[in-house]
Amino acid sequence: MNIRPETFADHAAIRKINNAAFAVHLFSRQTAHLIVDALRAEGALTVSLVAEDVLAGDVRIVGHIAFSKEPVDGRDLGWYLLGPVAVLPDLQRKGIGSKLVLAGLAKLRKRNAAGCALVGDPALYARLGFRQAVGLSWPGVPAKFVLYQPLCGDEPNGAISHHPAFNIEA
Ligand SMILES: CC(C)(COP(=O)(O)OP(=O)(O)OC[C@H]1O[C@@H](n2cnc3c(N)ncnc32)[C@H](O)[C@@H]1OP(=O)(O)O)[C@@H](O)C(=O)NCCC(=O)NCCS
Secondary structure, three states: OEEEEOOHHHHHHHHHHHHHHHOOOOOOOOOHHHHHHHHHHOOOOOEEEEEEEEEOOEEEEEEEEEEEEOOEOOEOOOEEEEEEEEEOHHHOOOOHHHHHHHHHHHHHHHOOOOEEEEEOOHHHHHHHOOEEOOOEEOOOOOHHHEEEEEOOOOOOOEEEOOOHHHHOOO
């Protein structure tokens, strides 16, 4: 398993992975692939990594993760949003998602990011160093699903939000 930054040649595979992974997701609007495309088109896809696997001599992309700027009370305080993250359904629960998250956080640290926050399931993210946010909130989202991890800064107080690309309609 190799984790590396996306290249132009990966765009179609990234779309397929997001489509397949979110197809049966309970709360997904099935727009993850469109969100990634829109972030990229707007120059807002700060970190985009793929996981590649070698199967019978062929290299294939099996997972993807995106990070974008995450304003706090509308201000850029150096915080990033993790997501979407997706792994091909038949390869889930094998550690690929965790590797993508950890590789992404390492990239953010190199950029001196203050921290990373997300809306997600604590069952998945707690073991990767995320904990329930105290000072950060996400309007309309129960606090237990608003998770954060400080990187080169402290947790600020305020409402976090995402890039408008996340509002894209299918
Ligand atoms: C979420 C996802 C990216 C995780 O990738 P993965 O390669 O399956 O994750 P890992 O194998 O590294 O999982 C590590 C642990 O996280 C937990 N976990 C994984 N997927 C989970 C899920 N969907 N819900 C709750 N916990 C989960 C499990 O505890 C797992 O460990 P275990 O298999 O020993 O029980 C992948 O399951 C996926 O693509 N899901 C559909 C899309 C999605 O929900 N994305 C996240 C929202 S943006």
